[in-house]
Amino acid sequence: MRTRTIILLAVLAVCAVPCFADWGQAESLDFVLDTTVPEPALLGLLALVTVVTISRVKVQS
Amino acid sequence: MKTPSMIAGVLSLALGAVTSFAAVTVTNVTAVVSPEKVVTISYDLASPSALTNAVGVSISTNSGATFFSTCTNFSGAVGNNVAAGTAKQILWNALQDTLPTNNYPTTQVRVWASDSMVLIPAGPFQMGTNNLRYESQMTDAGPNHTVDLSAFYMDKYEVTSQQWFEVRNWALENGYTFGAGSGKAAKHPVQTVSWYDCVKWCNARSEKEGLTPCYYTSAVQTQIYRIDQISLSNDCVNWAANGYRLPTEAEWEKAARGGAVGMRFPWSDVQTISLAQANYFGSAGSAYDLGPDGNNPLFTPGGYPYTSPVGYFAPNGYGLYDMAGNVFEWCWDWYDASYYSSSPASNPPGPATGTSRVLRGGYWEVNAPYCRVAIRLDSAPDVTIKDFGFRCVRGQ
Numbered sequence: 001m002r003t004r005t006i007i008l009l010a011v012l013a014v015c016a017v018p019c020f021a022d023w024g025q026a027e028s029l030d031f032v033l034d035t036t037v038p039e040p041a042l043l044g045l046l047a048l049v050t051v052v053t054i055s056r057v058k059v060q061s
Numbered sequence: 062m063k064t065p066s067m068i069a070g071v072l073s074l075a076l077g078a079v080t081s082f083a084a085v086t087v088t089n090v091t092a093v094v095s096p097e098k099v100v101t102i103s104y105d106l107a108s109p110s111a112l113t114n115a116v117g118v119s120i121s122t123n124s125g126a127t128f129f130s131t132c133t134n135f136s137g138a139v140g141n142n143v144a145a146g147t148a149k150q151i152l153w154n155a156l157q158d159t160l161p162t163n164n165y166p167t168t169q170v171r172v173w174a175s176d177s178m179v180l181i182p183a184g185p186f187q188m189g190t191n192n193l194r195y196e197s198q199m200t201d202a203g204p205n206h207t208v209d210l211s212a213f214y215m216d217k218y219e220v221t222s223q224q225w226f227e228v229r230n231w232a233l234e235n236g237y238t239f240g241a242g243s244g245k246a247a248k249h250p251v252q253t254v255s256w257y258d259c260v261k262w263c264n265a266r267s268e269k270e271g272l273t274p275c276y277y278t279s280a281v282q283t284q285i286y287r288i289d290q291i292s293l294s295n296d297c298v299n300w301a302a303n304g305y306r307l308p309t310e311a312e313w314e315k316a317a318r319g320g321a322v323g324m325r326f327p328w329s330d331v332q333t334i335s336l337a338q339a340n341y342f343g344s345a346g347s348a349y350d351l352g353p354d355g356n357n358p359l360f361t362p363g364g365y366p367y368t369s370p371v372g373y374f375a376p377n378g379y380g381l382y383d384m385a386g387n388v389f390e391w392c393w394d395w396y397d398a399s400y401y402s403s404s405p406a407s408n409p410p411g412p413a414t415g416t417s418r419v420l421r422g423g424y425w426e427v428n429a430p431y432c433r434v435a436i437r438l439d440s441a442p443d444v445t446i447k448d449f450g451f452r453c454v455r456g457q
Contacts, residue, residue, distance in 0.1 A: 022175060023173065023176075024084065025172060028091055032094070032164070033168040034163075034165070
């Protein structure tokens, strides 16, 4: 009788779970987001400007 | 022999219940940053709604101690109508977002999903109307003005009687006090609820689900609002909390318009209303009311109230049901007839003081004019009549 009551209570508890489970959420682990590092395209542009500047300096000298 | 078979039978029923009301779960959230600072967020989503889930993302830069929702440059499996499945992907363009330039070594992303709420996107909308003469009974609904709102989630349906009593019963055992509330049936909207009880119910729903409540008894925000009828100010609200709250009047109107511009009702195809579109009292007195006259006979059996089951009619452009008719919905704001002339352009929280609170949307016993998206009504916050119900919103 006692076992039956415990099982019934467990079943009722399981049935109650879906009542408040219409949403869910989860998080990622920590990761590094460094927005101070320039983008590759910006780095490329920087390199191009440097090369052009150096070549012009060489031509002038 | 009798006992094992009975237990097996009950277990089968329980498993059946679990299967048919399976939970929404988000798992396996990962984030990978590209050299271009585009973050690829992957996750698995299980939901009883195969196709109509709302998914949002919050960001933390302190190992998950706090999350914020000001970043909006997401694309992919995010927003409304996301299908359940594995390896869903969201792209977050972090450099294009509002995050201040910095090195964040402990960034986390939180993926949140719901099949009972929809995402109302961030951005401006036109609130109110300038047609005050043509649109009778709306002298307080002008001037038409631009309001910019952050993104938020809103319940697809008005809070049902079943939801009301589930949360209320939990709350009564956890230090809350409430009035009764009532409803015609489990899936009909709750009614006869005061503004105070709706606010406390939002807090109870938040606490029951392990979320941070939004409403506090004072501006210090140390004591969660759980008992009595307290006249809360805008400072008593933790607007950044992830718990449930009432919509502001501006949030309600933007949501009701469903993304349409210049429309009279929550739908975008016609400027008329009929008993096939909403639960209200038809009357040929308004040119835009196609009726027929009277209540919808489908909802009168069983006597008062003549509410309809939530979600009976077609949803609006944002997937929200019953934004016109069924029950009036309490909003957070104090009511001020001239508020539109001085309200802030961004996330207006409503007037600082007042004597009554805003109600929107119409109900089953009023005519079509009261179901218009721009019309404003108000009531003392302690009033509990058959007209009044509500729905909740959450920040991202």
